[in-house]
Amino acid sequence: MTTERFRTSAGVDVPAVTAETMRRVDRVAVDDVGIELLQMMENAGRTLAARVFDVGGSSALVVAGNGGNGGGGLACARHLANHDVDVSVVLDRAPEELTGAAARQHRILREMGVSSQVGPEPVSETGPVDVVVDALIGYGLAGRVREPAEALIRETNRHDAPVISLDVPSGIDATTGETLGDAVRPDRTVTLALPKTGLEGRAEPLFLADIGIPRAVYDRLDIEYENPFGRGFWVELRS
């Protein structure tokens, strides 16, 4: 289902989707069209890194979970490190407990010599950083936020540095915008492929990142889609 609409500064309408529809988009992209999850995640991580460069500074803290959102954040951490940003990573679990794409992204970071810490305390103990990347939970939030994620969210909100959330602020329901427990209060959000219905009406700036999903995917799902990116790879949206 697509309901709310967002608009680019060039006047292109962009439909918003529920978490369920976005999951379908992802499934059609992977299963029917043959785009790998890691390909999309690479685009997500790189565009997110570019928005971190906009904020400026030379150090960043990436707070990552174990799903696709965390995987995108860890890919972003790699791009930041490749561009001489001093990156620290805080995870919501031990690295050995990471699975799937997040585990793969983390393994690369380890080979690069980027270290990670676990648990809420390191978020406040890391010391000053120029920007915090929130990649704890995306549209996969299920139910009320549990510990230790909730404590990580609280510590992220306590941080002095500007916060950029990946896809949706962690802790908000991507479909309804409801907060189930604590939620990250970002200074900006970079959402992926299509805006989520739960982002409508939020005050912070919202950017849409192109993760390489072709129109054919949207056509198969009867989602009305006009390329909002023009010749670029991201665009700012207003609801």
Ligand SMILES: NC(=O)C1=CN([C@@H]2O[C@H](COP(=O)(O)OP(=O)(O)OC[C@H]3O[C@@H](n4cnc5c(N)ncnc54)[C@H](O)[C@@H]3O)[C@@H](O)[C@H]2O)[C@@H](O)CC1
């Ligand atoms: N096309 C795609 O599928 C892509 C998806 N991407 C990202 O993947 C995300 C969706 O990935 P997933 O479906 O893996 O889900 P998420 O990564 O959004 O959520 C799963 C993570 O959240 C935690 N979590 C869920 N509910 C929780 C709760 N109540 N309390 C505490 N922790 C909770 C889980 O333990 C897990 O770590 C998107 O938001 C997006 O950021 C991108 O990486 C790129 C491509």
Ligand SMILES: [K+]
């Ligand atoms: K997030």
